[in-house]
Amino acid sequence: MPDSRPQTRLLSADDVQLIAQRVGLDRLMDEMIGRLTQAFLEFDNHNTVVPIRSGFNYRTPHVGLVEWMPLLQKTQQIVVKTVGYHPQNPELYGLPTVLSTISAYDPTSGRLLAVVDGTFLTALRTGAASAIASQYLAQPNSRTLGLVGAGAQAITQLHALSRRFDLKHVLVYDTDPVVMASFAERAAVLKLDLRIESAPLVQVTTAADILCTATSVDVEAGPVIPAQGLKPGLHINAVGADFPGKTEIPLSVLEQSLVCPDFYEQALLEGECQQFEDRSQIGPELFELVKSPAAYKAHQQQMTVFDSTGFALEDQTAMNLMLAYADELGLGTWMALESVAADVKNPYSFVPGTVGSNSVVTGA
Amino acid sequence: MPDSRPQTRLLSADDVQLIAQRVGLDRLMDEMIGRLTQAFLEFDNHNTVVPIRSGFNYRTPHVGLVEWMPLLQKTQQIVVKTVGYHPQNPELYGLPTVLSTISAYDPTSGRLLAVVDGTFLTALRTGAASAIASQYLAQPNSRTLGLVGAGAQAITQLHALSRRFDLKHVLVYDTDPVVMASFAERAAVLKLDLRIESAPLVQVTTAADILCTATSVDVEAGPVIPAQGLKPGLHINAVGADFPGKTEIPLSVLEQSLVCPDFYEQALLEGECQQFEDRSQIGPELFELVKSPAAYKAHQQQMTVFDSTGFALEDQTAMNLMLAYADELGLGTWMALESVAADVKNPYSFVPGTVGSNSVVTGA
Numbered sequence: 001m002p003d004s005r006p007q008t009r010l011l012s013a014d015d016v017q018l019i020a021q022r023v024g025l026d027r028l029m030d031e032m033i034g035r036l037t038q039a040f041l042e043f044d045n046h047n048t049v050v051p052i053r054s055g056f057n058y059r060t061p062h063v064g065l066v067e068w069m070p071l072l073q074k075t076q077q078i079v080v081k082t083v084g085y086h087p088q089n090p091e092l093y094g095l096p097t098v099l100s101t102i103s104a105y106d107p108t109s110g111r112l113l114a115v116v117d118g119t120f121l122t123a124l125r126t127g128a129a130s131a132i133a134s135q136y137l138a139q140p141n142s143r144t145l146g147l148v149g150a151g152a153q154a155i156t157q158l159h160a161l162s163r164r165f166d167l168k169h170v171l172v173y174d175t176d177p178v179v180m181a182s183f184a185e186r187a188a189v190l191k192l193d194l195r196i197e198s199a200p201l202v203q204v205t206t207a208a209d210i211l212c213t214a215t216s217v218d219v220e221a222g223p224v225i226p227a228q229g230l231k232p233g234l235h236i237n238a239v240g241a242d243f244p245g246k247t248e249i250p251l252s253v254l255e256q257s258l259v260c261p262d263f264y265e266q267a268l269l270e271g272e273c274q275q276f277e278d279r280s281q282i283g284p285e286l287f288e289l290v291k292s293p294a295a296y297k298a299h300q301q302q303m304t305v306f307d308s309t310g311f312a313l314e315d316q317t318a319m320n321l322m323l324a325y326a327d328e329l330g331l332g333t334w335m336a337l338e339s340v341a342a343d344v345k346n347p348y349s350f351v352p353g354t355v356g357s358n359s360v361v362t363g364a
Numbered sequence: 365m366p367d368s369r370p371q372t373r374l375l376s377a378d379d380v381q382l383i384a385q386r387v388g389l390d391r392l393m394d395e396m397i398g399r400l401t402q403a404f405l406e407f408d409n410h411n412t413v414v415p416i417r418s419g420f421n422y423r424t425p426h427v428g429l430v431e432w433m434p435l436l437q438k439t440q441q442i443v444v445k446t447v448g449y450h451p452q453n454p455e456l457y458g459l460p461t462v463l464s465t466i467s468a469y470d471p472t473s474g475r476l477l478a479v480v481d482g483t484f485l486t487a488l489r490t491g492a493a494s495a496i497a498s499q500y501l502a503q504p505n506s507r508t509l510g511l512v513g514a515g516a517q518a519i520t521q522l523h524a525l526s527r528r529f530d531l532k533h534v535l536v537y538d539t540d541p542v543v544m545a546s547f548a549e550r551a552a553v554l555k556l557d558l559r560i561e562s563a564p565l566v567q568v569t570t571a572a573d574i575l576c577t578a579t580s581v582d583v584e585a586g587p588v589i590p591a592q593g594l595k596p597g598l599h600i601n602a603v604g605a606d607f608p609g610k611t612e613i614p615l616s617v618l619e620q621s622l623v624c625p626d627f628y629e630q631a632l633l634e635g636e637c638q639q640f641e642d643r644s645q646i647g648p649e650l651f652e653l654v655k656s657p658a659a660y661k662a663h664q665q666q667m668t669v670f671d672s673t674g675f676a677l678e679d680q681t682a683m684n685l686m687l688a689y690a691d692e693l694g695l696g697t698w699m700a701l702e703s704v705a706a707d708v709k710n711p712y713s714f715v716p717g718t719v720g721s722n723s724v725v726t727g728a
Contacts, residue, residue: 005377006459010374010699010701012699013369013703013704014700017703017714020712020715021715025712025715049420054418055434056413056442056471058436058438058439060438061439061471061472062472064471064472064473065474066442066469066471068432070418070432072422074422075422075424075425080446082444082467082469082476084469084474084475085474086474089473089474090709092472092473093472094704094708095475095704096703096708096711099473099474099475099476099702101701101702103446105430105446105448107428107430108425108428108450108457109428109448109457109459110428110430110447110448111459112465115701117703119702119703119704119711120705123711124711150709151709152705152708152711155709155710155712156711159712186707186709186710186712189710189712189715190712333699335376335697337374337376337377337465337479337481338465338481338482338483339377339380339460339484340377340458340459340460340463341460341484341516344454344459344460345454345514345516345519345550346519346550346553347460347483347484347516347520348384348389348520348523348550348553348554349550350381351553352385
């Protein structure tokens with residue numbers, strides 16, 4: 001069949017990994033941070049519609065959820081990320097906790113333009129968002145990073161922050177001693193010139209200039225850090241809270257802090273912000289911070305929290321970055337995934353011998 | 365890279381078309397009707413959760429929408445159909461009005477198991493649903509089918525109904541004379557022994573024993589059929605209404621009829637049922653009809669309407685039918701679409717030279 005039919009571009013796990021290898025992790029993260037900053041600067045919620053994600057969550061056979069995060073950039077692009085969160089995956093199946101694909105559609109025709117592996121990109125963009133928030137909210141001379149939760153997300157948090165701060169010291173805590181102990185080894189790929197140490201929780205939280213919480217704490221089992229002894233200028237990237245009832249940061253800490261959600265409405269449902277009864281205590285969204293940094297600069301000397309629940313604009317930016325590199329490097333698989341019958345008014349027009357409605361039927 | 369990694373099965377347009385060719389259209393439609401009847405019989409809304417679809421709709425650059433239709437069959441399968449409806453596609457891009465893909469996820473891990481072309485399947489299952497509704501609500505000896513709207517959906521409506529009724533005569537009306545005139549030619553693939561004729565709208569609606577409306581009527585521009593002169597035992601499959609404000613059937617006809625929606629909550633928002641102020645006028649859902657046919661048999665002699673808005677259970681059934689045939693025929697493409705890092709706790713573990721956390725590091 002001649003393939004003038006519209007094709008969907010598929011970027012597999014291999015394609016995304018090849019891009020990361022060829023571009024290099026540092027340049028990739030820098031580009032992700034740069035493009036995401038630009039996307040926040042240009043963000044206009046009249047032209048870009050981001051509904052709250054929805055999905056299924058369940059407790060059987062294991063705790064988990066599958067959600068979809070849609071975005072419409074009017075007349076330009078529709079992006080839907082599907083993301084699964086199944087905290088028992090590593091133990092039960094040797095799979096990552098988070099699995100994801102990101103799809104792009106053309107809003108002029110509805111065509112599926114691309115499906116891209118979103119697992120790696122979710123980690124990458126979550127790191128980049130924390131780096132951006134920290135750049136506007138943390139003390140610029142922050143040297144000590146605390147990591148509470150040392151799983152997959154902690155690697156990209158460290159990586160992203162190391163691209164924007166001159167970090168000297170990383171203190172790591174995880175409830176799982178094996179995960180805690182392996183962190184330095186896993187982070188070795190970043191080739192960072194800094195000291196990485198496991199430490200008791202209190203030591204991590206009290207020494208940190210910047211703290212990232214990225215745990216799989218159970219619903220209603222939070223918070224995961226103590227409220228006492230935090231540095232007065234501490235900035236926290238609260239990455240783990242992404243589910244009703246799941247929180248990592250004590251309410252008293254939130255109440256003393258400027259709390260910036262990535263996405264206000266979603267943070268109220270799933271983020272740290274769900275702890276606030278009084279919404280007026282919630283600060284600006286991240287994009288407002290990026291647009292008006294002077295207005296919030298004084299907060300760098302005070303306690304601040306980035307309430308990161310995951311924002312479809314981040315996924316759109318990550319996907320488009322990958323698609324641009326796939327173009328440059330000639331990667332990806334093209335597939336005619338959607339039937340486009342020879343005759344659009346006849347779903348059966350692929351059947352051999354079918355007379356198309358545009359054909360001329362000659363008389364016998 | 366050794367591929368013990370989990371793979372996603374892709375069934376492209378070619379795969380789906382090959383299945384249809386090898387299985388044959390009649391057998392495929394019969395199986396679709398049979399499996400869907402079974403799915404309705406087994407449907408249990410405690411174990412199968414079907415949220416109302418959501419999506420984006422817009423008027424620029426053209427009228428259109430992209431929606432997702434999710435279904436969770438607890439512990440078994442998650443299915444999300446994405447479907448675009450862009451009525452100007454044929455004219456502007458030579459593409460079908462409806463474009464779609466259907467994705468299946470494993471709710472134990474969140475893995476994306478399959479992505480299947482949904483364009484053809486949407487037409488197939490919509491036809492099958494009308495055949496089932498007609499079987500329970502139309503007069504068994506119905507001989508004359510009326511089609512209002514002669515586009516792609518009309519072909520599968522005719523096909524499905526011809527598998528359950530001994531149709532002798534098909535009367536076709538479309539506002540577009542070219543589409544109306546080409547219908548018989550397009551339907552030739554079905555090799556049906558019956559007479560197909562174009563006719564004025566009133567002739568179609570007054571002669572029909574069963575009527576299918578499948579139009580792209582504009583929002584607020586309906587109804588598309590006159591209320592007068594309908595046969596007292598007429599059954600209508602109202603297929604076109606799938607959008608707020610879009611309706612095809614006059615309210616007075618609905619008020620005289622037993623109206624069965626495929627999916628009550630959605631029909632209230634997008635179907636013919638949105639015309640009812642009094643919900644108590646709405647009849648059973650299709651699955652209730654299938655489960656208790658005796659309770660509704662008397663209605664075959666009266667006017668009845670199947671309010672077909674599209675139900676994710678139909679899409680799940682269609683997708684699983686295709687996947688079963690793909691197994692049998694060895695079709696489809698397997699692709700590692702989701703990154704599964706060698707070390708699930710390290711999103712960068714694909715980088716050459718990265719030390720996995722489970723590796724043994726030997727001392728120097």
